[in-house]
Amino acid sequence: MTPVFSALLALLIACAVVVACLKNIFQAVIVFAAYSLIMAVLWQLLGAPDVAITEAAVGAGVTSLLFFGTIAKTGGRPQ
Amino acid sequence: MTELLGKLYHNGFYATAAILFLTGFYIVLADNHLIKKVIGINVMESAVFLIFVATGYVEGGRAPILTAPPGPGGYINPVPSALILTGIVVSVSVTAFSLALVSRIYQHYGTVDVDELARRRGPEP
Amino acid sequence: MTSPVSHLGVLVVIVPLLAAYCAELPWQAWRRASLRLATVTAAAVFGFCVLLAAQVMQKGALLYAIGGRPAPWGIEFLIDPVAAYLLLGLSGIFFLVALFAEDELEAEIGEAGLPHFSALYLLLEAALLGLVATNDLFNTFVFLEISAIAAVGLVALKNDRLSIEAAYRYLILSTLGSGAFLFAIALLYAVTGHLNLEYLKQALAPALASYPLSVAAALAMLLLGLMVKAALYPLHIWLPDAHAAAPTPSSAILSGVVVEAYALVLLKLVLHLFPAPVAASSAWRLPVLWASTAAIFAGSLAAIREDDIKKMLAYSTVSQVGYLLLGVGLLSRSGLLGSLLHVLNHAVVKAMLFLAAGAIIRSTGRRRVSEWQGVGLQAPLPAAAFAVGALSMVGIPPLNGFISKWYLSLGALEARMPLYLWVVLLSSLLNAAYYIPVVVRCFLTPARAGLKAPSRPASATAPLLVLALATLLMGLFPSVQLGLVGRTVAAWAAR
Numbered sequence: 001m002t003p004v005f006s007a008l009l010a011l012l013i014a015c016a017v018v019v020a021c022l023k024n025i026f027q028a029v030i031v032f033a034a035y036s037l038i039m040a041v042l043w044q045l046l047g048a049p050d051v052a053i054t055e056a057a058v059g060a061g062v063t064s065l066l067f068f069g070t071i072a073k074t075g076g077r078p079q
Numbered sequence: 080m081t082e083l084l085g086k087l088y089h090n091g092f093y094a095t096a097a098i099l100f101l102t103g104f105y106i107v108l109a110d111n112h113l114i115k116k117v118i119g120i121n122v123m124e125s126a127v128f129l130i131f132v133a134t135g136y137v138e139g140g141r142a143p144i145l146t147a148p149p150g151p152g153g154y155i156n157p158v159p160s161a162l163i164l165t166g167i168v169v170s171v172s173v174t175a176f177s178l179a180l181v182s183r184i185y186q187h188y189g190t191v192d193v194d195e196l197a198r199r200r201g202p203e204p
Numbered sequence: 205m206t207s208p209v210s211h212l213g214v215l216v217v218i219v220p221l222l223a224a225y226c227a228e229l230p231w232q233a234w235r236r237a238s239l240r241l242a243t244v245t246a247a248a249v250f251g252f253c254v255l256l257a258a259q260v261m262q263k264g265a266l267l268y269a270i271g272g273r274p275a276p277w278g279i280e281f282l283i284d285p286v287a288a289y290l291l292l293g294l295s296g297i298f299f300l301v302a303l304f305a306e307d308e309l310e311a312e313i314g315e316a317g318l319p320h321f322s323a324l325y326l327l328l329e330a331a332l333l334g335l336v337a338t339n340d341l342f343n344t345f346v347f348l349e350i351s352a353i354a355a356v357g358l359v360a361l362k363n364d365r366l367s368i369e370a371a372y373r374y375l376i377l378s379t380l381g382s383g384a385f386l387f388a389i390a391l392l393y394a395v396t397g398h399l400n401l402e403y404l405k406q407a408l409a410p411a412l413a414s415y416p417l418s419v420a421a422a423l424a425m426l427l428l429g430l431m432v433k434a435a436l437y438p439l440h441i442w443l444p445d446a447h448a449a450a451p452t453p454s455s456a457i458l459s460g461v462v463v464e465a466y467a468l469v470l471l472k473l474v475l476h477l478f479p480a481p482v483a484a485s486s487a488w489r490l491p492v493l494w495a496s497t498a499a500i501f502a503g504s505l506a507a508i509r510e511d512d513i514k515k516m517l518a519y520s521t522v523s524q525v526g527y528l529l530l531g532v533g534l535l536s537r538s539g540l541l542g543s544l545l546h547v548l549n550h551a552v553v554k555a556m557l558f559l560a561a562g563a564i565i566r567s568t569g570r571r572r573v574s575e576w577q578g579v580g581l582q583a584p585l586p587a588a589a590f591a592v593g594a595l596s597m598v599g600i601p602p603l604n605g606f607i608s609k610w611y612l613s614l615g616a617l618e619a620r621m622p623l624y625l626w627v628v629l630l631s632s633l634l635n636a637a638y639y640i641p642v643v644v645r646c647f648l649t650p651a652r653a654g655l656k657a658p659s660r661p662a663s664a665t666a667p668l669l670v671l672a673l674a675t676l677l678m679g680l681f682p683s684v685q686l687g688l689v690g691r692t693v694a695a696w697a698a699r
Contacts (some may be wrong), residue, residue: 009095016102016122023147025114032118039125046136047155051163055125059173063121070114070178074185100387107380117375124382130390152356159393162342169349173379176353180360180372186366196369 008042029067036060092133099126113181113191117174124170128163135159208307213268213281214255216249216291224326228319234673235318239306239468240324246299246329253333260288261688267339275339275400282401286544289688290336290468293548294461294679297555299330300667303462304559305453308566312451313361321361321454328457330356332465337582341389341399344469345382348433352378355462358454367449373454374446377439381432384425391422391476400477409479420482426473427488432587434466436529437499440522442585444506447518452562455514458553459521464547471543472534475696478496483535493533497627504634511572513561516638519556520597523631524550527608528622533613537697544693545685546608549678551591552556553605556671560590563664573642580647587646589668594639596675597631604678607685 015035022028038058044052100151103126106119143154186189188199223245227238260266265284268274283291302325309321321540329545331351333346338344352375362370393399395415412419435443447459474483482488503523510516528550531543565571565588568579596603616624678685 006091006148009091012095013098016099019118019122020102020110025112025170027084028115028118032121035122036125037131043132043147046132046134047142047150048132048160048163049142051128051160051167054164054167055128058167059121059125060152063171063174066175067114067118067180070182073182074114080281100383104380104383108374111586113372120376120383123380124386127386127390128385128386130321134390150482158399162393165342165346166510169346172353173349173375174355177372177379180356180375181369183360183363184365184372186631187368200365 004045005042007036008045011038012042016077023069027062029071032075033064036063080145092136093130096126096133099123099129102126111191111193113184113196115179117177117181120177121170121174124166131159131163131166135172153193209255209259209693212252212259213266213283213337214254214270216295216337217330219252220245220249220333221324221328223629224330225325226322227322235315236310238311238319238322240300241294242325243299243302243306246295246419246592248328248364248584249333250295250299251291253288253295255359257288257292257688260285260657263331264611276398276403279343280339280400281337282400283337284692286692287336289685290548291333293551294332294336294465297461297671298325298457300670301453301456301555302553304664304667308562308645309451309453311566317361317363321358321451324357324361324456325453328462332461332475335465335469339401339625341392341401341404341473344473344487345386346387346405348382348385348466351462351465352382352433352666355458356446357457357601362449362451363452364449365674366445368556370442370449372446376592377442379510381429383429384432385429388422388425388429391418391425391646395419395422401473405476408477412479412482416606419479422662423478423482423488426465426477427492429491429571430466430470430473431495431529434463434470434525434529435522436495436525436550437502437522438495439570440499440503440525443520443522447521448512448514453567456558458552459518459558463521463525464528464551467525467532468547469542470529471532471540471638472537474528489533489535492529493621493624496526496533497624498607499523500627500631501634502630504638508638509636510638511574511697513565513571513573513642514558516573517557517561520557520635520638521554523635523672524554524597526631527612527628530627531612533620534615534624534696536615536618537541537694538618540696541686541693542608542611542613542615545604545611545682548685549596549604549608552671552674552678553596556589556668557593557597559671560586560593560668563668564590572694573645576642577649578646585665586668589672591643591646592672596679598636598637602676602679604675604682607682608678 014037015038016033019028022031025061036055040052040056043055100123102171103119105121106122107116110116143157181191188196190196190199216219227241227375228474235494260283265282268281300374310318331354334347335344338347346653356371356375359367359374392404395411395418396404398404447455450458462471500523503519507516507519510519528543531539564579564583567583570576596605599609613625613628616622670678
């Protein structure tokens, strides 16, 4: 377990916990996109570039767009 | 139990994946926001993909692209990558579908909050 | 591998899958035709299953390597006698329900919804038949997800507020279940390096010795994930709303086929993936048995209180899932046999009950059972089918519900757990407590002044007749079913 891996894993956990705690849905989606990007970097380092690029495009890209679209449609706030 | 803790300490990937999975699980169950629950599902599923990637990882290995020479540790196992690609597609379609349902719910009830939803639905007829 | 007959095993999945895409063609004139396409496809698939079953009867279990790549690298379909039996039964129900939908569905969801229904219906058929046939763990996951999305779509079709909300809850909980399932696959793959069930089975016993905790965690997650999907009490909370809010043909399929298929996957995986010492341990059997018992009683009690007929049937499904998994927990020969027979017995009966209830609601406009006085005179055929189904659910002897309960009771004795014999007996009384009064009200009380029943087209009555006949015949000649699956189940139990 190299320091780079440890740092990335710690960042992942931090992002997930922040997503869990955030009340604002808009911010939560942004942090989730960051989480997906970190995941993609980690997978690239783990020797799975095809998965990494898919995760970056689909997990961080398309999924975030879907979330933003839905937030826009539903008024953006919890109430 | 000590065996488990020792293993978790030595294998950060599995431990992290377990923590992320539980965090996602917690978000789905505990959060009141319908969209946030969907985020929770995504957090949970990518945690599982992390296990798959870690399973296929070979120290010093390289991606199995056969025109490139193998790394000092040979190639990594390509099967988990193939599984995850399938998994990512599945998770995106589930996300898109549940978000579509969320916006329909908003059209019907005018809210995306679970408690508010229960209130507006009123008591069981 | 040249004659098309040798590809039958995979055609039962591919044909409905391709037809599902054709069902969504955007022409206005196609809308009604898409339903016909669903019926014709379902009929064709049923035909394939008949041929397949004949082949399996003749030559024994059939292995099909998809793309010609053999296991452990390729994905494998295994059609053993049990799979052939279930493919036959489930595809038959799919055909009959599609036939029913041709006449009844448009009134419920409007013409514009028909292509969506047909596409989702065919997708669901492909996924569920694939679940029965596949011999690969990851492939099982993929089919589980396809079937979940299609099933949720079928609930959401009605597009009123209740069904949309029920669909959302169904999707979220079902995805939690498949998340746990996928986690289990990842762990199992990490410790064994296999996804094919046969190879996993061989590799798991040694893996259990080296990684007891990982294997135990994986099996627990597997069980938990499938218990959510099969709606075993107390993880059933999504079921009653979803099954009651869906349009009638969807309800019939969801309650009659989907839940059963998931229970069957659980049975199949327990038999393949639990190495002998784990399989015998009470660490998972007792929780499953307790949950099944709780399901049987809690589901029935909730059904007794329910006045809405579709909700009552949905709660009845919650209790029937208890029977399906009781035999898995008992793990004795007759117990397994009881569960397996109950998969198809309950599928036939519950599909018939939902269709009959839908037909009665449509012709009398009454959803509440307390208003069903004299309905038997207004809609004689659906009411008669409902009565047959109700009696079978209670477990009255010549009908098929009795057969599965009989074997479950025997299984309890074989497993030396006579307590569960009493569970089966007592629960029959509870079932009687909510089904019999409805039947009595239908036929033995004078009708309220109400609507005159419209005449039913033949295709809507034919499925009810066939299902009622099947209920009777499966009960009268249980030896036919036993002849198909008996030997395989004996081999499972002797493991």
